[in-house]
Amino acid sequence: MLIDLDHFKDINDSWGHDVGDQVLFKVARAIEPMIDDTAMVARMSGDEFMLFFPYAGDDPEQGAANAMATATSIKEAVAQPIFYDGNEFILTASVGIALLSDHETSAERALQYADTAMYEAKRKGRNGIAFFNQSIADKAQRQIGLNARLRKAVDNQEFALYIQPQVDVENGRLMGGEALLRWVNADRVTNMPSEFIPLLESSGLIIDVGHWVIRTACEYIRNFIDEGIWEDHMRLGINISPRQFNDPQLIDVIEHSLRSYEINPAYLNFEVTENLMIEDVESVIKKMAEIKALGAQFSIDDFGIGYSSMIYLKRLPFDWLKIDREFIHNIHHDPESRGVVEAILAVSRQYGLHVTAEGVEDQQSLEILKTVGCDTYQGAHFSMPVSVDRFREYLAA
Structure with a gap:
């Protein structure tokens, strides 16, 4: 023992x-x-x-x-x-x-x-x-092997950014998207984020990969602008984990990427989860304010499933709130889920926040979101996460 x-x-x-x-x-x-x-x-x-x-x-x-x-x-x-x-x-x-x-x-x-x-x-x-038990041993061995391959993946540039479109609930206009990390190894096997992202976190590799994500997202936006298919109302969401957020180089990387690709900082929307708020809240507020001073925006992701407190919405400088898919998935047959969504929307309006619903899979859910006044949505009903080339087609349509 x-x-x-x-x-x-x-x-x-x-x-x-x-x-x-x-x-x-x-x-x-x-x-x-x-x-x-x-x-x-x-x-x-x-x-x-x-x-x-x-x-x-x-x-x-x-x-x-x-x-x-x-x-x-x-x-x-x-x-x-x-x-x-x-x-x-x-x-x-x-x-x-x-x-x-x-x-x-x-x-x-x-x-x-x-x-x-x-x-x-x-x-x-x-x-x-x-x-x-043997299952635990097998899992540990897989993780050790996966960790070793992850380190090679960073050197071999095996990561890619996919983008899930975000759409206006009322009129169906494309509002931008959320950048999502994918790992396609040398054998063209796509590894699930649920497997490799926790290992990136625990190993510290998430810092270098996170820098790459920010630079690549800015590069994509620059290309879209040059092609004449990016509009001023659009935003690209970039996920920032607590470990990334605490990276002393984060602000420098953001500033350098914005300058290098000459893009409007307002096109970036950094998404953080409620887990970030269990850290030193005062330090979080200070760093968020510094990033927002550059002109970027912030979303609180997966709202409703973690440590959320309404006081965080009041104290932290968020622009957007994302309702977790768990509530959206059941919204058309579970009155409690619909009630939670309506309550979140009411609080968001009180604090001047825009709201995105995650995991919208059918027209019935979308119609309810229209009724309750949600701003934007993402999910399989419009599109799963797609390659940058496929997202480019959405922009050009």
């Missing part, structure tokens, strides 16, 4: 390693009563503890139940407030468990299995417990 303290690095960074060591000592003391005399306990490194139980039960089912009970007790013990030097520390733990039969594998392999399970617990949001 491996126990890893979530975000423990924050304590070392904020209070120093001496305080961190004292907190670790208190965590170890809290864990001790949760285990019996037969167990072996060791601090592996940093904020990670290893527990070895020579006997967990008479059969796999009993062993799993006993291991879960022990892990739960340990997790609850870790979660108790720790007081040191006038400060209170609240910790959580991610626990990975590997159950092995007699002489099934080496100690090294057992530790590897528990480590894989522990990272699965972290992947699912931390403060959890995960058991090792």
